[in-house]
Amino acid sequence: MAKIKTIGILTSGGDAPGMNAAIRAVVRKALTNGVAVKGIKKGYQGLLNEEIIDMNARSVSDTIQRGGTILGTARCMEFMTEAGQQKGADICRKHGIDGIVVIGGDGSYRGAQALSRHGINTIGIPGTIDLDIACTDYTIGFDTAVNTAMEAIDKVRDTSSSHERCSIIEVMGRNAGYIALWCGVANGAEDVLLPEKYDYNEQAIINNIIHNRKRGKTHHLIINAEGIGHSTSMARRIEAATGIETRATILGYMQRGGSPTCKDRYYASIMGAYAADILCAGSTNRVVAYKGGSFVDFDIEEALEMQKGISEYEFEISRALAT
Ligand code: ADP
Numbered sequence: 001m002a003k004i005k006t007i008g009i010l011t012s013g014g015d016a017p018g019m020n021a022a023i024r025a026v027v028r029k030a031l032t033n034g035v036a037v038k039g040i041k042k043g044y045q046g047l048l049n050e051e052i053i054d055m056n057a058r059s060v061s062d063t064i065q066r067g068g069t070i071l072g073t074a075r076c077m078e079f080m081t082e083a084g085q086q087k088g089a090d091i092c093r094k095h096g097i098d099g100i101v102v103i104g105g106d107g108s109y110r111g112a113q114a115l116s117r118h119g120i121n122t123i124g125i126p127g128t129i130d131l132d133i134a135c136t137d138y139t140i141g142f143d144t145a146v147n148t149a150m151e152a153i154d155k156v157r158d159t160s161s162s163h164e165r166c167s168i169i170e171v172m173g174r175n176a177g178y179i180a181l182w183c184g185v186a187n188g189a190e191d192v193l194l195p196e197k198y199d200y201n202e203q204a205i206i207n208n209i210i211h212n213r214k215r216g217k218t219h220h221l222i223i224n225a226e227g228i229g230h231s232t233s234m235a236r237r238i239e240a241a242t243g244i245e246t247r248a249t250i251l252g253y254m255q256r257g258g259s260p261t262c263k264d265r266y267y268a269s270i271m272g273a274y275a276a277d278i279l280c281a282g283s284t285n286r287v288v289a290y291k292g293g294s295f296v297d298f299d300i301e302e303a304l305e306m307q308k309g310i311s312e313y314e315f316e317i318s319r320a321l322a323t
């Protein structure tokens, strides 16, 4: 196995708070291991455009507390093609890059897998606010995003109670309901609508609102996941059916920004250092994960075949506590 001399690092897909902590850890741990580091800007698109910079320990100074990603990120259609992937691997070789750390979600892992097939060693790190990567119990950014959403929902709840309104609050997560479930429990929502569980029985929600109002509840908080969407039209229908003023709030991109929580900084730092270590040691086609209380790594193929879903028990608890 040829000795690894230079590694690259890129962030891909949606950004997530804590990505900078991971970048910082990759850079500094690789340098400590005697391996040079190049930063690749704007994900696979930046790789194809050869937006590649040298990085040293100072390149990542004053970044651990910042949201977003200092390298930038992008989605790149060209990299989905065989020709794009071959070009990406050739560019790596041209710049002396023996291996790459890719921080992103499942889609980004597939890109990493392709690079590995073309002879460039790759390690993935789970970076997404959605928590929807099956091989890991933790993804970079989820903790910050869910805390940001929770604080925003508390604020909506105050005004909702004062006005005795019903509020539908839509949170991000693409097709996954983790942010919605966690906020549902943490914010004490009366209803939580998850893509994995929702039966589209709007009448049941309407009955619940009327029932709760009769029992003296002054507000009714519905957390709706992005994967269900349509919060504004749902609010109009609920108001018409119940006679209770109903407002929709879509939290949107605020959930992806902001200074990362301690948990996101810590876990991202450990994962970044771990990725640098195994990449420098010659591993390829692996993803770092946090599973069953430990930091581990899996083969990308194996990781992509894993399944995860919302726990029925936890979902039932979210409903039971809302009574
Ligand atoms: P995420 O990594 O958060 O899941 P995307 O699914 O948008 O985000 O993927 C990010 C990028 O990864 C894509 O824009 C593309 O460049 C690359 N990618 C996604 N799927 C593949 C694939 N099947 N093969 C190669 N590259 C891929």
Ligand code: F6P
Residues within 6 Å of the ligand: 014, 128, 129, 130, 172, 173, 174, 175, 226, 256
């Ligand atoms: O994957 C993170 C995420 O914020 C999802 O929650 C959301 O569905 C998606 O990205 C939005 O992506 P874009 O930045 O392309 O609008």
